[in-house]
Amino acid sequence: MRGITYFRIFKNTRYMVNLITQVIKDITSFLILLFYSTLAFAFIFLVMDKEDPKLIDYIKISYRLDLGDFDPTDFTSMQWVCLFLATMINMIIMLNLLISIMGDTFGKVQENAEIADRKELLGMIIEIEALMFWKKKCTERSYFQALTAEESEEIEKNMNTRVTVIKKNIKRYHLETIKRLDILEGMLTKMQTKSEGEKKEYKDEKHSNKESGEESGEESGEED
Incomplete structure (x- = not known):
């Protein structure tokens, strides 16, 4: 992941790096809810299975269900009800909510694209200057000016x-x-x-x- 940040050197990819960073920050709360919902449906399917179930298998099934990949061949009536709820909540509502959050983040980043570009450039300059050990004692303030x-x-x-x-x-x-x-x-x-x-x-x-x-x-x- 650290290697992605080095794409800030180029102007075209610098914007995308900032966009990815902001999206990850904005969907943190959403991912917590999605993880809880996925785990909850995994436990529900686990309780309904009368055989010798394994939790990890149902977590995988619940995760695949979030992506629309499921096989309801031997499902009972109650399992069909849970499948319906899981597809409605996780696959339709939650994933569409994710798209909406990403769209809002894109709008915010687009509004402050110029400012964010300057921040990313300054952050990269600060990282490079941190490697210059001979300048660590320099406390004089300076200004950064850019003219394109x-x-x-x-x-x-x-x-x-x-x-x-x-x-x-x-x-x-x-x-x-x-x-x-x-x-x-x-x-x-x-x-x-x-x-x-x-x-x-x-x-x-x-x-x-x-x-x-x-x-x-x-x-x-x-x-x-």
Whole structure:
């Protein structure tokens, strides 16, 4: 079993080693229940056998029953009932429960695959450093950094995406600014035109008032 852990050297097998380890940890409680159930049915079949039975033989039969391998040729009615219960509990319910547990474990490992990969790699490095006896007195802490090509490409892709978004925003703001400037320019032109019109009206009115004043003065002189 120790040899399997050395497959952590390779990235593709490192994930599988971690998955196998997690599955074994998660099914420990299940294996205890399955072992108890298998042993219980072995004792039940042992009690029903009126001949000279051997416990080890019925443990083997019960284990084979878990895998769907059984021969009920000479079974009695009670043995058939026990066979039905054993197939329902051990072979159908328990083994399907095992598949469900393994599926949940696979999901958890898949979610934390990157973190687990780093942990396995660090664990392997620590094991190698443990063999370096000349570094055992070294207590200085250090950091482990890893940068892969995939991560670099992903970072570059994200940066390019952000730059593209920024360019689009700048272009949009530029167009909006030009549009607002055009509106302001139009408003200023209208205000300037209106102001010039008012000035012209004021001059015309002033000129007409002046002319009317001169005419009034001439009429007064003629009367005198």
